[in-house]
Amino acid sequence: MELRQLDYFVAVAEEANFTRAAERLHVAQPWVSAQIRQLEREFGQPLFDRSGRTVSLTEVGAAVLPYARAALSAVEGARRTVDEFAGLVRGRVAIGTSSSLASLIDLPELLTGFHLRHPAVEITLTEDTTDGMIERVRAGRLDLAVLGLGRTTPPDISLHTIAADALVVAVAHDDPFARRTSLTLQDIAERPLICLREGTGMRTTMNEAFAAARIKPHIAFEASDVNLLIQLTAKGLGVAVLPEPMVRKNAEILRAVPLDQPRLTGRLVLAWRSQEPATPAARALISHMRRALDTRPDALC
Template identity: 55%
Template sequence: MELRQLEYFVAVTEEASFTRAAARLHVAQPGVSAQIRQLERELGQPLLDRSGRTVRLTEVGAAVLPYARAALAAVQGARLTVDELTGLLRGRVTIGTIDWSRALDLPGILAGFHRDHPNVEITVTQDDSASLAASLRAGAIDLAFLSLGGAEPEGLDTQVVVEHPLHAAVGLDHELAGRPAVALASLGGRDLISLPRGTGLRTVLDEACAAAGVRPRIAFEAGDPTVLAQLAALGLGVAILPESAAEPYADRLHTMPVVRPKLYGRIALAWRAEGPRNPAARALITRARDWLRNAPPAPVP
């Protein structure tokens, strides 16, 4: 019995197809079929039912699968341990981010890490903050830049990258235009323009409104703060956003801080509280934290 046979068996099981498994493993399909037939001959029982449109496990195959996965995991763990002890990093890390903002300088962090550890494969994925936090807890990603609400996310450790006050932006002919600030209570009953649920800034707004007894009326949602500014400039409502997102439209917008209470948005680096099992991920978290401490980020664009 060879590890390659177990790897092929697990891949076919997960893909429910010899063709997809071969593509995933970057080998020819006949080679996958031959190795699994050899494994079945050694065990004396069929592991896969090939009679249907999709490949399914036999009863014996279902019993063998956990042992195959455990054997592959043990070998991978041994390799990672040796790599860590010898100072050689390899493997894969996945980073989640809400955007490619200047405040994150994610390209700069990744460039330096890649120069020092060229054998580590890095994947970057984008999503909203709630989804990124869930993916971190599930172990689907190793670290993430996300926007925080009022409470710290459960099961995660964080390091704040940037904190900025939230502003209200309105068109120049809006009745609120000209005010130096606007109280949160004054926004009740008005058409608001906001980021969607699942984002940190929307969580801050919703939590503050709930605490103040204000019922927000969200007229428009958009995932990009600059789009919120554009909608407000068209007179469609009051946009809640970082002041910097409204700056390109200063000739068409009046911006003012939201007060009583003041609202703040925060972008943070986050990772699982118990730490990732992957040495490469641990090294990247350390690199990112050091980078952020020693190189203050630019303002949020």
């Protein structure tokens, strides 16, 4: 029995199809079929029922599957241990971010720096909302996410705060609110509100604040790009709630008015799963990002 045969067996079991398993393994389908038949001959029992449209495990195959997975996991663990002793980091890492953070963090440069230090690690990048990334991290589909959060910390998630800023009301310079010294949620609920889309950290913070105050805002515009949100606000199409440094950065077109009752804060964070130990590659990525982002960004989204 060879380790690759167990690898093929697990792939076919999970894909319920020899062709898809071969594509996943980057080998020819006849080779996968031949290796599974050889494994079945060694066991003396069929592992798959091939009579239907999809391939299904036999009773014996279902009983063998946990042991095959455990064997593959043990071998991978041994390889990781050897790599750590040798000072090598290999494997894959998956990182998530949102398009609304693109203007705040130079992620390509950060990932290039990581690649130069760990060229044997394959990197994948996914864009999603804050809610989507949290679920992906919790499910183990992302090793690390860069996201915006309010005060609430999601369960089972470890965080490293990069920045925390007060949220203020952003208005055009000729807006009537520009002459005010402070505003409340009730004030901005009476005006068209320009927001990031549902599922983003700042939108969730706003939703929770309005719900706690039992106020229903008038959402006039939703944007996934924070730069579009800024331009819509500067044109006088409504008011927005943004991190104070972001409004200060765009002071030539926006004015910041403090938000009172309640005062809100937004955070830019790194997030990773806290329940299970990270792989060496994931630990290296988290460490690299924490070091690289110690310098406070200009704004938070």
